Amino acid sequence: MKSFKIALSQFSPYTGDIDANVQKMIGLANDAKKQNADLIIFPELSTVGYPAEDLLLRPSLAQRTQLAFDQLKTVKDIVMVFGFVNQTEDGQRYNAAAVMKDGQILGVYNKQNLPNYGVFDEKRYFSEGHQHLVFEYLGHKFGVLICEDVWSLKTVQQLAQLNVETALVLNASPYEVGKPQHRIDTMSALAKELNINVVYTNQVGGQDDLVFDGTSFVINQNGQVAVQAPCFAENLYFAEYDAEQKAYKTGEITAVPGTMAEIYQSLVLATRDYVQRSGFPGVILGLSGGIDSALTLAIAVDAIGADKVQAVMMPYTYTAQISVEDAAEQAKSLGITFGIAEINPVVNSFMQTLYPFFGNSPADATEENLQARTRGTLLMGLSNKFGNLVLSTGNKSELSVGYCTLYGDMVGGFAVLKDVYKTIVFELAKYRNSISETPVIPERVITRPPSAELRPDQKDQDSLPPYDVLDAILYAYIEEDQSQNDIIAKGFEREIVEKVIKLVDRNEYKRRQGAIGPRITSRAFSRERRYPIVNGWKPGV
C-alpha cells in the first residue's frame, strides 16, 4: 500500500470536437505527470463533451472514438480515467468511462443510472450498464462511477460492498443556484454513511444553455472535504493520499462563493464560452438606461473585455433624458464602444407605411412593438455588418409573462439573463457594484422604477404587479409546479395570480422563438420545461 497522488482535471470540453478535446486531455495528463500524479481523472464523456445531443447518433462516432483511443494510448506512466461513448458489437451505446495505463485499457465502466428528466435525455442515447468496475492500482482498490450513479444510494452501496476504498466519479453536472454546495453536502454524507472516499471531477464551462461549474472535490470516508476546487475555473487540482493516515491529505480548499457571486460568475462564464466557441469577434447590445441591459453589459465586459463590447442607445420620443445619460455614463466608465441612434425617423416611416392599413385604429401595443422591432433590426444590422453577436437583455420575469417583443428586444443569439428573475437582476447589479471601487452600473439605474419607455411615463408596474409579488407567483408556478389555487391559498390576490398564470401559459410561443441563455434555476425554460404551444390545460387545481 503506497501513498499516491490524483489529478482532478476540471476540464472544459468543446462539444463535438473530439480531436481537440483529446489533444487537450493528453496535454493535461502530461502536466499532471510532471507534477507527479499517479492518476488523472477527467469528467463524464470528456472526449465528446456534454451534452453532445444528437451528435451522439452520427454513424461515424465509433470511428472517431477509436481514433481518440489511438491518440490517448500514447500517454505513458500515468493512469487515465476518462469518459467516452462505448459502442459495443451488439449495437448498444453506453455512457462509459475507460481506465487506461500505458496504452492498455485496464477496464471499461458503463453508466448504470441514466437521467432522463429535467435537462437530461440520456435514455435517448444510451443503454444502461449493469456491472461495477473495480481496479487495483498501487495496492489500492478503486471503483468508477458516472454522475447520476452517485445519486443512487443502491449503486454506491454495491460498490462500497466490493471493498473499494475510493470511488472515482466522472461528472457533467450542470450548475444551478446552490448546486455546488449541495453536491458537496450530499456526497459528504454519503461518503460517511458508506465509508468510502469520493473523488469527484466535474466538467466546467458553458455549453449552449447549460453552465458547468466544476467545483470538483475529494471527500474522505469520514465525510471531511480534503480538496475543493473553485467554481467556474478550468484547471488541474491535486489530491494526495497518505497511506499511513489512510486518508487524503487536506489540500487546496476553495469555499463556494456567496449566492450572488456564484450566479454572476456562472453568467460570465456561460457568456464567454458561447461567444468564443461560436467564433464571434465581440458582442453588441442595446443599452436602454434600464437595469437589464446595464447588468448584461457588465457581464459582457467581465466575460470578454471592454474592447470587444459595443453598445447602442436607441432613444425615441418616450425615452427619458436620464436614460440616455445613464447609458452614456456606464458606457464611458466601462470603456466600451458606444453610439447613439435616434429611432424616430424609422418608427415614423413604419407608421406612415402602415397608415393605409391601420386607418384611425387607436394606438395599442402595436405601436410599442414597432419601436422595439426598429431597435432589434438596427442591432441586427450592426451585427450583420461587423460580425458581433447580439446579446439579448430580457430577464426571466419578462419572458415568463411575455412582457417583451418578439423580433424586438428579444433579438439576439444569447440571452444572458434569460433564467434570472427581475428581483435577482437587482441583487446581481448591487453585487457587481459591491466588488469594484467605483460602480460599474450607475446607482440611478438600480434605484429608479423600471420602465420599458414605450409610452409616455410608462412604468412596468402599470402592466405588471410589483416585481417581488410577480416573482413570488412565478417561482411558485414555474419552479415549484404549484397550481393557481395553491398560490391563491398562499395569500396572493386571485385576480393577479390568474392574470400572471394566463400570461405564462399564453406566451410559450414567444419563449420558443427566443434566444438560448444560461440556466441557473432548477426550471429553466425550453430544455427543462417543455410545454406545448397549443395547450388547452386550464389553470385551477
Next chain:
Amino acid sequence: MKSFKIALSQFSPYTGDIDANVQKMIGLANDAKKQNADLIIFPELSTVGYPAEDLLLRPSLAQRTQLAFDQLKTVKDIVMVFGFVNQTEDGQRYNAAAVMKDGQILGVYNKQNLPNYGVFDEKRYFSEGHQHLVFEYLGHKFGVLICEDVWSLKTVQQLAQLNVETALVLNASPYEVGKPQHRIDTMSALAKELNINVVYTNQVGGQDDLVFDGTSFVINQNGQVAVQAPCFAENLYFAEYDAEQKAYKTGEITAVPGTMAEIYQSLVLATRDYVQRSGFPGVILGLSGGIDSALTLAIAVDAIGADKVQAVMMPYTYTAQISVEDAAEQAKSLGITFGIAEINPVVNSFMQTLYPFFGNSPADATEENLQARTRGTLLMGLSNKFGNLVLSTGNKSELSVGYCTLYGDMVGGFAVLKDVYKTIVFELAKYRNSISETPVIPERVITRPPSAELRPDQKDQDSLPPYDVLDAILYAYIEEDQSQNDIIAKGFEREIVEKVIKLVDRNEYKRRQGAIGPRITSRAFSRERRYPIVNGWKPGV
C-alpha cells in the same frame, strides 16, 4: 360466440384540455351506441392528448384524471377502451388504457414499450408496464396494446400466445410521408404471421409540429384489410365481426392518397388546427410572387377559408413587376384580402440611421436583411393590430442552409413549409393546381427561376446549387445521416458538399429561433434533430 360491432374513434383531442376531450369522448361513445356498436376504441392517451409534454408532470394531473373517470363512468351499454395517464400509489406514471363498461373498470393496461427516440420522449414521463391485458366480451377474447407495443414483435407474440382473437391497439402515431401505408403493410404482415386480428385506432389532428393522420384500420388474421379510415379526417368508423365467418366483414376502405395529396392534406390539417386551437381569427402572410408564399397561401385558404386570410405584397426596388402582378393575380383569384405596401421609405430610413455606423462599408447581406426585416416588422405590425397569425413561408431547403433572414422572412407563429424541401414545394404547387379547374397558383410562379429579390437580378442559384442537387445533398446529410465523405463518394462535387454541410451546421442558431411547423419527414428540425448550437463536430467521415 356472438357477432359484434366495433367503433373506431379517429379522434382529435385538444392537448391538455381533459374536460373538453372527455365530453367529446362521451358524445362519440353515445353516437357509436346509437349505431349499435358494442365497443368503442379511442386513441392513445385520448383524455389528455398526445404529446402533452411536461403537462404530464403537473401535480394535479391525477386529480383531473379522476374527474375524467367519474364523467366517463356515466356512459352505459357500450365498452369503452380509451387512453389515460395511470398514476399508481407507488408513485409510478404509466401510459395506459382502460377498459370500461357501465361505469366498471374491467381492466387497465400499461404500455410496455416506451419510444424515446426521434420525436418521442416517453421515458421522460412514463414507467414501463410489464403485463398483458386480456378480457372477454361477448364470448370473444380481446387484448390491448398501445402504439409502440405493436412494433415490438415479442410483445405482440406474447399477446397472441394468450389466444387473443383481436388486438385492440390505441395509437398516437404521427404522420410522415408514406407512413399511413407503411403502418398498414407492417400490421398486415404481423396479423398474418401471428394469426391475430388487429383493430388499430389512431389520433388525428395537428399538435404543434406534429400532425396525426388517423388512417385507422382493421386487419383480419389472414392479413386482409377489412376497414380503412381516410387520412386526416376526424370521425367514427365501424367494423363488424361476423362470428360465423370468424372475421371482420369488409367495410369502408379508403385508399391512402398519392404522395403529394397526402403531404398537402397534412399541411392543411396542421395549419387549420394550429390556427383554430390557438384562437386566431385568421392568418396573414407576405406574398412575394414566389412559389413558397404562393403555396403557403393556397394551403391557408384550404385550411381556414379565403375570408380569414390576408396577404400583403411588400415590393422594394429589386422586386420584379411580374412578382407584383402574380401576387395580385393569385390574391384576386383566391378572393383573399390583399394589400400592397412599398417598403422603400422604411428601408431608406434604416439606411440613413445606420449610415453614421456603416460609413462607406461596401453593401453586403446586411442591406438585404434590412429589406427582409422591414417586411417582417410590417407583417407583425398588421398581426398585432388585427390579431391574425403570421404564417412564415420558408421551406426546409432554405432553413437547412440558412438562406433566410432571422426576424425577417422567418417571422411568424407557424411555418407551414418548414419541413418541405424546395423540390417538393414545386411538386405540391403542381399538385394543388391539378385538382382545381383553374390554377390557384399562377403558372408563372411555378416556372420562373426562384429568387429572393434582395439584389438586382438575384437568383437563388447564384448562392446555392440547383435545388435538385441541394435537396439531394440535404436529404443524404439530414435524413440519412450520411457523412460528408459518403456524399462526395456518391458523385456530388466536393466543394458543393462541403459548403452545404458547413451551412447546415452553422445555421442551427437560426433554426432554433424559427417558428414551429408541421413535420412531414422522418428528420424534422428541432424536436427530432437535436443538435447543439455550439458545436465543434467536424464534417468528414
